[in-house]
Amino acid sequence: MRDRIRDLFKECDADVQEVLAKVLDLEWARLSLEKPRGIIDEIKNIVDAQAGGDENET
Amino acid sequence: MKLESMRLYNFRQFYGEQRIRFSVDKKKNVTIVNGVMGAGKTSLHRAFVWCLYGEWDEQTRGQIVNKRAINESPLNVKVETSVQMVFTHAGERYTAVRTLQVVKTSESTWQPLGESGLSLTKITLSGQHETIRNAQNFLEFILPSSVSPYFFFDGEQIDEFVKPGHETKVKSAVRNVLRIEVLERARHHLDAVARDYQKDLKSRASGRLQLLLVTKEGAQSELDDAQKRLEELRTEKGLANKQIEELNERLRQIESVKEWEEKKRGVQSQLQSCEKTRERIWAEVKDLVNRSYVQMSMPVILKATKLLDEKRERGEIPPGIREQFIQDLINRGECICKRPIIEGSPEHQHLARLLQRSVSTYLTNAVVQCAGDLRSLAANTGDTLGQIKERMVEKAKMEDDIDAYSQELTDISQHLLQFDVEEVRLLEKKRKDHQDRLYSIIGDIGRKEERIEVLHRAIETSQRDIEKAQVTEKRARRLQKSLSLATRAHEAVDRMCDVFAADMRKRIQTEAKQIFQRLVWKESQFQDICLSEDYSLEVLDRWGLPARRELSAGERQVLSLAFIIAMARVAGEEAPLVVDTPFGRLSSAPRQSITKNIPELLEQLILFVTDEELHKQARQNLEPRIGAEYELRFDQETGSATVAQLN
Numbered sequence: 001m002r003d004r005i006r007d008l009f010k011e012c013d014a015d016v017q018e019v020l021a022k023v024l025d026l027e028w029a030r031l032s033l034e035k036p037r038g039i040i041d042e043i044k045n046i047v048d049a050q051a052g053g054d055e056n057e058t
Numbered sequence: 059m060k061l062e063s064m065r066l067y068n069f070r071q072f073y074g075e076q077r078i079r080f081s082v083d084k085k086k087n088v089t090i091v092n093g094v095m096g097a098g099k100t101s102l103h104r105a106f107v108w109c110l111y112g113e114w115d116e117q118t119r120g121q122i123v124n125k126r127a128i129n130e131s132p133l134n135v136k137v138e139t140s141v142q143m144v145f146t147h148a149g150e151r152y153t154a155v156r157t158l159q160v161v162k163t164s165e166s167t168w169q170p171l172g173e174s175g176l177s178l179t180k181i182t183l184s185g186q187h188e189t190i191r192n193a194q195n196f197l198e199f200i201l202p203s204s205v206s207p208y209f210f211f212d213g214e215q216i217d218e219f220v221k222p223g224h225e226t227k228v229k230s231a232v233r234n235v236l237r238i239e240v241l242e243r244a245r246h247h248l249d250a251v252a253r254d255y256q257k258d259l260k261s262r263a264s265g266r267l268q269l270l271l272v273t274k275e276g277a278q279s280e281l282d283d284a285q286k287r288l289e290e291l292r293t294e295k296g297l298a299n300k301q302i303e304e305l306n307e308r309l310r311q312i313e314s315v316k317e318w319e320e321k322k323r324g325v326q327s328q329l330q331s332c333e334k335t336r337e338r339i340w341a342e343v344k345d346l347v348n349r350s351y352v353q354m355s356m357p358v359i360l361k362a363t364k365l366l367d368e369k370r371e372r373g374e375i376p377p378g379i380r381e382q383f384i385q386d387l388i389n390r391g392e393c394i395c396k397r398p399i400i401e402g403s404p405e406h407q408h409l410a411r412l413l414q415r416s417v418s419t420y421l422t423n424a425v426v427q428c429a430g431d432l433r434s435l436a437a438n439t440g441d442t443l444g445q446i447k448e449r450m451v452e453k454a455k456m457e458d459d460i461d462a463y464s465q466e467l468t469d470i471s472q473h474l475l476q477f478d479v480e481e482v483r484l485l486e487k488k489r490k491d492h493q494d495r496l497y498s499i500i501g502d503i504g505r506k507e508e509r510i511e512v513l514h515r516a517i518e519t520s521q522r523d524i525e526k527a528q529v530t531e532k533r534a535r536r537l538q539k540s541l542s543l544a545t546r547a548h549e550a551v552d553r554m555c556d557v558f559a560a561d562m563r564k565r566i567q568t569e570a571k572q573i574f575q576r577l578v579w580k581e582s583q584f585q586d587i588c589l590s591e592d593y594s595l596e597v598l599d600r601w602g603l604p605a606r607r608e609l610s611a612g613e614r615q616v617l618s619l620a621f622i623i624a625m626a627r628v629a630g631e632e633a634p635l636v637v638d639t640p641f642g643r644l645s646s647a648p649r650q651s652i653t654k655n656i657p658e659l660l661e662q663l664i665l666f667v668t669d670e671e672l673h674k675q676a677r678q679n680l681e682p683r684i685g686a687e688y689e690l691r692f693d694q695e696t697g698s699a700t701v702a703q704l705n
Contacts, residue, residue: 004630005240008554012546019547023248027240029195031202043251044540047547051539 068124070101073698081685093690098699103638109141213640217614229593248548255541267527274520298496305489329463366429570624634662653679
């Protein structure tokens with residue numbers, strides 16, 4: 001099911017795919033928690049790292 | 059997840075250690091656990107959920123720890139209960155053990171020693187083992203607790219899915235088993251992240267850096283001009299000085315003016331000397347003022363010294379008896395004269411009063427030290443104020459002299475301007491003009507130097523602000539990138555969330571239809587099912603009309619089973635179906651249909667059945683698929699159940 005969900009985004013830009021793969025893994029791991037604490041900051045770290053990575057590449 | 063074995067230890071009615079090995083053979087994927095009512099089938103079924111998730115409601119399900127084990131235990135000795143499950147997942151083998159300890163506190167009472175604990179170990183093919191640190195999270199990752207009720211369930215209670223008004227339950231089941239919530243949560247969280255970025259970006263208003271750069275550029279340009287002008291003024295000053303010197307020289311060469319020029323030179327020399335002296339005196343005054351704070355505080359210092367002296371004269375400082383001495387006497391319970399000091403006695407009370415009045419050794423030392431320091435300070439201060447007064451008188455005299463010499467120079471100049479030789483008058487006038495210009499230039503130089511200093515400071519400040527703003531702008535640029543990425547990711551999830559849910563709903567419907575058609579028996583009036591957009595699970599009769607309300611409890615159970623298996627198959631979930639009392643409500647026809655078809659549809663099937671559930675034909679249907687079979691035997695005498703292997 002994880003692979004199937006990941007496949008949904010194969011048409012998206014590479015950076016969006018990277019972010020979503022990591023975010024979905026994170027959400028998957030925290031699914032049992034009603035209100036996963038600190039997840040917003042963790043997603044921000046994922047997005048920032050990807051956005052920063054692009055900046056370094058350019 | 060594929061279950062390999064289970065070990066119970068003092069769990070519920072299972073005294074001591076009991077083991078079950080589940081069939082993992084693909085062709086013989088059914089494990090049967092037989093047991094009469096009360097033999098422990100439901101307890102064994104609940105052991106799965108307790109071991110994996112720690113879920114147990116003692117109020118409704120009774121105590122976990124075996125009563126016989128507690129009864130046989132001596133007082134205050136720990137009694138342990140545990141359930142161990144060995145399973146494989148994604149090619150790896152794991153052992154999960156949940157343990158609970160109680161201690162017997164009396165013949166009829168016991169207390170749990172904390173919460174139950176879970177440990178999870180991964181065992182490699184080579185026999186190496188590795189402890190999984192966050193065991194509960196890892197198990198949730200493999201099979202979430204929210205999904206487990208669709209794999210470990212009571213066969214008699216699963217018909218709720220198809221009861222009218224249970225659309226929310228069906229929707230929740232689809233969302234949980236197919237992890238649609240993962241997408242929904244990602245959508246929600248990415249939206250929140252994008253909003254945070256937007257807010258942050260807004261607070262870092264752009265344009266400030268531009269403004270700072272313009273300000274700095276303006277200040278730099280003005281500084282360049284000011285420095286250029288300063289150089290020009292310094293050149294003009296040098297030129298004016300040179301011209302004045304040339305005119306002085308020409309005037310000195312005129313015989314009749316020589317005497318005045320010499321006098322003027324002498325006065326100028328005196329004037330310069332006076333100005334230097336005045337500067338020196340002023341520097342001394344400033345130094346004395348800086349050191350006069352002690353003199354200013356002298357009245358307070360003298361008053362404090364007097365107070366301390368008075369206390370010393372009265373014998374209060376230092377105190378006659380030290381606090382520590384009194385405390386030691388009380389602690390020892392005996393005076394230095396060997397007289398006993400008993401608590402509550404007049405001696406003890408007297409010492410307690412003394413202790414209350416006494417001052418701590420630290421404070422006493424500090425006060426004595428302070429009194430000494432103040433006296434020393436007062437003695438070494440000297441008459442600073444008198445010295446300042448003297449210097450100010452000297453400075454005033456020097457200023458009078460400067461005024462007098464200045465006036466003398468003005469008089470000399472005035473005299474030369476009215477001199478009876480025209481050349482002298484002209485030269486003096488020129489010299490005076492140059493002198494006035496020189497003063498003006500010197501004033502301009504002072505102002506320029508001051509302005510240059512201000513501009514330097516402004517440029518330094520601007521540069522610091524620019525550096526800060528550059529960091530902010532850089533962060534803003536990165537924020538903009540992050541915002542764009544988070545927004546695009548959110549939009550992608552948003553687009554796919556509903557599409558995925560709809561697709562999964564359709565797949566489940568198709569799969570459930572196929573399963574239902576395999577399970578449905580020929581006498582049944584119901585031929586088809588559909589899962590509507592609002593997650594209402596409907597059944598259609600042979601005429602294609604909705605007939606959910608007409609279903610019997612057994613029919614609802616078959617439909618629910620078809621729905622659960624369809625969900626598991628669509629989700630690709632590798633989990634066993636563990637069903638307690640699967641055929642309790644079913645009549646012969648559906649029972650035969652289920653036993654014939656279900657094993658083929660699942661990876662692993664574990665059934666807890668009563669002796670009445672598996673009739674001859676149903677058993678014959680299952681027989682070729684049974685890989686392991688057990689019987690639960692309850693001993694009325696000991697009140698304990700045991701697990702016996704049948705094949």
